[in-house]
Amino acid sequence: MGDIFVPMILMVVIFYFLLIRPQTKREKDRRKMVDALKSGDSVVTRGGVVGSVQSVKDTTVSIRSLESKFEVEKHAIERVIADKSDLKDKK
CATH class of the missing domain: 1.20.5 (Single alpha-helices involved in coiled-coils or other helix-helix interfaces)
Structure with a gap:
């Protein structure tokens, strides 16, 4: 047993x-x-949008990408990128 x-x-x-x-x-x-996450960080969302963090709230993040500004949930941020070469390395 x-x-x-x-x-x-x-x-x-x-x-x-x-x-x-x-x-x-x-x-x-x-x-x-x-x-x-802090203002000024470059991020990639889970949807693939690359942008810069404008402001961080409790559960959301405001992102500026080109001429657009939008707000996403924090959990939608896939990764923080240090510089543009990080984007090329992931492809």
């Missing part, structure tokens, strides 16, 4: 280290990135 539990426990441990732990780390890094 005890022989059955060892492989099951081993599978749970493997599952944790392969799936749950990396996802938790990604969520933590993403939360840190969103919390660090």
Whole structure:
């Protein structure tokens, strides 16, 4: 009977280290990135829009892209770009 539990426990441990732990780390890094947003940051939204952050509110961010200014939810920000070469590297 005890022989059955060892492989099951081993599978749970493997599952944790392969799936749950990396996802938790990604969520933590993403939360840190969103919390660090500030005016002037260049960002890319999940929809692919590249723009500059104009203002940051509790749950939304105002972005200026070319001649347009719009407001998106913070969770819609995919990444912050340091300079234009970052855009070319991702393609």
